[in-house]
Amino acid sequence: MNGCKLCGSERVGALSDAQQIRYKSFRLEVDLAYSVCKACGREFVATEQIRKNDQAILAAKRHADGLLSPKEIRRAREVLGLTQHKAAELFGGGRNAFSKYERGEIAQSGARQVNPR
Numbered sequence: 001m002n003g004c005k006l007c008g009s010e011r012v013g014a015l016s017d018a019q020q021i022r023y024k025s026f027r028l029e030v031d032l033a034y035s036v037c038k039a040c041g042r043e044f045v046a047t048e049q050i051r052k053n054d055q056a057i058l059a060a061k062r063h064a065d066g067l068l069s070p071k072e073i074r075r076a077r078e079v080l081g082l083t084q085h086k087a088a089e090l091f092g093g094g095r096n097a098f099s100k101y102e103r104g105e106i107a108q109s110g111a112r113q114v115n116p117r
């Protein structure tokens with residue numbers, strides 16, 4: 001945990017709040033993390049929390065779109081007996097696509113729909 005950049009205190013608590021996010025026609029509820037300094041009361045979002053929040057938002061959007069989760073992608077790839085590189089060669093998305101999908105850093109694109117919403 002990072003200390004407070006304002007007063008330098010190490011007494012920083014981690015909290016989270018459910019936030020509503022609009023995405024396409026959905027209203028998604030995502031728990032977003034933030035920090036509060038117990039010494040000076042400053043609220044901030046630490047770098048690690050920004051990364052986690054981005055992933056939580058991405059996961060909620062992925063779920064709303066009906067896409068596979070990172071775990072499901074890894075399981076499917078492993079069932080097929082493919083390495084991440086081999087899977088990227090077959091399915092596209094770029095050389096490091098599957099390592100990014102499986103870490104939840106980026107969402108895969110869905111199959112092209114005949115009648116997109």
Ligand SMILES: [Zn+2]
Binds near residue numbers: 004005008037
């Ligand atoms: Zn402080």
